[in-house]
Each structure stands twice: as structure tokens, then as C-alpha cells.
Amino acid sequence: MTTVQTEPATDSPLTIGGRAFRSRLMVGTGKYRNNSDMVLAIEASGAEIVTVAVRRVDLDRTKDQGILYHLSPDQYFLLANTAGCYTADEAVRYARLAREAGFNEFVKLEVIGDRETLLPDTEGLLTAAHQLVAEGFKVLAYTNDDLVTALRLEEAGCAAVMPLASPIGSGLGLLNPYGIRTIKRRLSVPVIVDAGVGTASDACLTMEQGVDGILMNTALAEARDPVAMATAMRLAVEAGRQAFLAGRMPRREVAMPSTPNAGMLE
Amino acid sequence: MNQLEIMVNGEPRRVPAPATAADLLRYLGLDPRTVVLELNRKIVRRPQLNATALADGDAVELVHFVGGG
Numbered sequence: 001m002t003t004v005q006t007e008p009a010t011d012s013p014l015t016i017g018g019r020a021f022r023s024r025l026m027v028g029t030g031k032y033r034n035n036s037d038m039v040l041a042i043e044a045s046g047a048e049i050v051t052v053a054v055r056r057v058d059l060d061r062t063k064d065q066g067i068l069y070h071l072s073p074d075q076y077f078l079l080a081n082t083a084g085c086y087t088a089d090e091a092v093r094y095a096r097l098a099r100e101a102g103f104n105e106f107v108k109l110e111v112i113g114d115r116e117t118l119l120p121d122t123e124g125l126l127t128a129a130h131q132l133v134a135e136g137f138k139v140l141a142y143t144n145d146d147l148v149t150a151l152r153l154e155e156a157g158c159a160a161v162m163p164l165a166s167p168i169g170s171g172l173g174l175l176n177p178y179g180i181r182t183i184k185r186r187l188s189v190p191v192i193v194d195a196g197v198g199t200a201s202d203a204c205l206t207m208e209q210g211v212d213g214i215l216m217n218t219a220l221a222e223a224r225d226p227v228a229m230a231t232a233m234r235l236a237v238e239a240g241r242q243a244f245l246a247g248r249m250p251r252r253e254v255a256m257p258s259t260p261n262a263g264m265l266e
Numbered sequence: 267m268n269q270l271e272i273m274v275n276g277e278p279r280r281v282p283a284p285a286t287a288a289d290l291l292r293y294l295g296l297d298p299r300t301v302v303l304e305l306n307r308k309i310v311r312r313p314q315l316n317a318t319a320l321a322d323g324d325a326v327e328l329v330h331f332v333g334g335g
Contacts, residue, residue, distance in 0.1 A: 028335030038333070053334025056275045056327065057301055059294060066300060066330040083334050093307070097329050100309050101302040168335070195335075217335030 011245060014212050016190050017106060017138035017159035021077070023048045024207070025237040026192065028217025032226065035070045041220050042071070044230035050076040051108055051215065053083050054098045073103050079140070081108040086121070088128035095132050106138045108162070108194075108215075118168040122149045126156060133157035142194050145179035147186060154187050161187055162215065165206055166196030169218045173202035174209070181209045199229075200236035207240025208248070272324045281320065288315040290326065301328050 013020040026049040032038035042050060052067050071078070080098030085091040088111055095107040111128050113121030120143050132139050138159040143149050150161045163183050166172035173196060174180065184191045190212040197203050197216045206214055214237055223229035268283035274290070281293055287310050291298050303310045304327040310318050320326070 029333035030335045032333065051335055052331040054302075054329050055332045057296065057330050059275060059277075059328070067333050068300065068331055078331070080331065081334050096309060097302050097304065098331075100311065101329065101331055215335075 011241065014190060016140065016192075019077075021048050023234075023237075024213035024241055025203075025234055026051065026079070026213060026215040027220060027230070028215065029067055029071065030217050031221040033221075037226050038221070039070055041226035041230040042076070044227045044234065045220065046234045048077050049079050049215075051079045051081050051217070052102075053081050054094050054101060077104070077106075078102055079104075079106050079108050081142075082110050082128075084112070085110060086112050086124075088124040088131065091124070091128040092131050092135075095128075095137060096135075099137065104138075105136055106140065106159070107132060108140045108142060109158075110142045119164075120144055120149075122146070125149070126152055129153055129156040129158055140192065145176045145183065147179065147182050150183045150187055150191075154189050158189060160190040160192050160212075162192045162194035164195040165193050165202065165214075168195040170196055171198030171202075171219060171222075172196055173198050174206045177205070177209055180206070180211060184210050184212075197233075200232040203233050203236040204240035204243070207237050208244050210244050213237075270320055270322050270324075272320055272322070272326055274326045275328055285320045286316055287318040287320060287326070290320060291315065291328075294328070296328065301330050303328055 014024050023046050025045055025047050027042055027045050027047040028051045080102050082091040082094040085094055091111045098107055099105055109128055111121045111124035112118050129139050129141050133156055140160040140162055141153045141158045142162045145163045153161050163180055165174040192213040192215055193206050193211050194215040197219050203214055220226045220230050269280045270283045270285055271280055287303050298312055298315055306325050
């Protein structure tokens with residue numbers, strides 16, 4: 001059963017690791033058909049936090065400029081991820097490289113446990129989280145919809161916990177609203193839903209659970225029109241947030257007339 | 267001329283000896299401000315690039331930011 005919570009009508013900014021952000025929508029930079037689509041879509045999304053990855057420089061393609069050629073670190077808050085890492089050690093190594101390459105001590109920590117589903121290795125995730133927090137990183141941990149793992153990540157000192165809506169790149173939408181709602185209810189640090197959102201209704205429904213934000217990539221990059229989808233997602237995240245703050249009506253198993261019965265003709 | 271045999275991003279490469287980490291970036295045409303250099307799994311910070319000598323058998327990784335989610 002959903003409990004209706006009363007929330008203040010006005011929203012406060014999203015604060016992660018002591019830093020305030022205006023947008024509750026965060027976007028990735030992978031898989032776009034071209035860089036101009038990406039830049040325009042990110043702009044349309046209104047996102048402030050933009051994720052990037054650390055990879056080898058392609059030494060044979062000297063014209064390869066890297067993502068910073070297209071995205072200004074003055075305009076966006078670049079959040080490096082440890083995508084593709086399967087062990088805690090590997091993730092820590094990537095995080096250190098990212099901090100050196102980047103502009104902040106924030107890292108989106110991913111430790112993957114399974115190649116088919118890309119679901120997290122929660123044991124490796126917790127090990128890496130402890131290590132990185134000890135090294136002064138602000139860790140945003142990508143995890144599954146399991147409450148206990150989320151609680152452990154918070155205890156480890158993560159700046160935010162990022163449970164999935166559904167597997168990375170699946171576009172299956174929010175599979176476990178109860179799980180996400182429970183994580184949000186029990187944690188004090190921001191809860192950002194990461195991965196699985198496919199279209200605007202998914203984003204809206206996710207925000208209606210009361211979470212602090214959403215990170216998405218494929219939903220924009222693989223849309224027929226990424227710029228239009230980015231606009232839709234911006235509106236959906238805002239709509240879902242407002243709906244959550246507004247407090248929805250109770251669900252009833254029976255109808256209740258909206259028009260008064262009083263005054264009906266005999 | 268003396269040469270060093272090192273691994274760069276997993277590929278063997280020869281560079282004129284002696285060479286520093288900064289020299290390697292110059293040979294490869296890379297701007298030190300846009301890459302991070304890891305030498306034998308230890309990050310070499312930008313101010314140290316000039317003072318870091320390379321040796322035979324060193325493993326160098328050069329990374330930068332790419333698109334990701």
C-alpha cells in the first residue's frame with residue numbers, strides 16, 4: 001500500500017556530496033549516432049551532471065579528440081564512471097585515473113557481476129566503495145534494487161546510491177517500484193535511479209516514487225530523435241517530481257462520483 | 267641510437283633513449299593536458315611527467331574521457 005506523504009510544495013535543490021544541482025535529470029554520453037546529436041540532446045535535457053568513461057587513447061587515430069572536445073567542463077558537471085569494471089581493484093584503478101583526468105572527486109562506481117544482465121557485483125561494489133571513500137572520493141554507487149545493499153552502501157559513506165530501474169540499456173522501465181520506494185524511504189543520502197528507463201512515462205513513474213533524480217543514457221541515444229526525447233525526458237522528470245511533491249490521491253477499489261448527487265431531479 | 271622497448275596501451279613500442287614520460291607524449295603527439303599517464307600501474311601526475319624517466323620493459327597506459335553512461 002502506498003502511504004501518502006505530505007511534502008512542502010516548493011522543492012529544494014538536489015544536493016550530492018555537499019554540492020547543489022539544479023536538474024534532477026542526469027545523462028550519459030555513450031552510444032549516440034554522432035557527437036552533434038549528443039550535444040544537442042544533452043542541451044535539451046537540461047541536465048547538469050553528465051557522465052563520461054575512462055578509456056585508452058586511440059594512438060592510431062590522432063584526430064580522436066575525446067569527449068572533452070565536445071563537452072565543456074565549464075558548462076557541465078562531468079561525472080566519470082567505472083563502467084566495464086568487474087572487480088573492486090579494477091574499479092578503484094579507473095576511479096583514480098578518472099580523478100586525475102577530471103575536474104572533481106565524484107565518481108559513479110560500477111562493479112559489474114554478470115555479462116548478460118550487467119547486474120552489479122554487490123560484494124565488489126561494497127569493497128570498492130569503502131576503498132574509494134577512504135581515498136576521499138564522493139562515490140555515487142550503481143546498485144540493484146536491493147534495500148540491504150543500498151543501506152550498506154550508505155553506511156560505507158557513499159554520497160548517493162543509484163539503484164537500477166531495470167538492466168542497463170534494456171529500456172524495460174521501472175520493474176520494482178516498491179523496491180525503489182523502500183530504498184528512498186530508508187536512506188538519507190540521495191537516491192538516483194540509474195539505468196533501464198526507456199521512455200518519458202518510465203521517467204515520470206520513477207520520479208513519482210519520490211527518488212531524488214534519474215540518470216539515463218540509452219533512452220536518449222537510441223531514440224529515433226534524441227533531441228526530442230531529451231525534451232520529453234526533461235518534462236517527464238519535472239512532472240514526476242511535481243506529482244510526487246503534490247501528493248497523489250488515494251487509490252480506491254470502488255468508484256466515487258466527481259459530480260454531486262445532490263440536486264438530481266426526482 | 268639507443269632505444270627503449272616499452273608497452274604503450276598494450277602494444278610494444280620503441281622510443282629513443284633516454285626518454286621521460288613527457289617525451290613519450292611528445293613522440294605520440296599528445297597534449298599532456300588531455301590525457302592521464304599511468305606508468306606500471308601508478309599514475310604520473312602532470313607536474314611529474316618531465317622528471318619521470320622511462321625504462322626498458324615499462325608498461326604505460328594513456329587514457330582519456332570518452333562517451334559513457
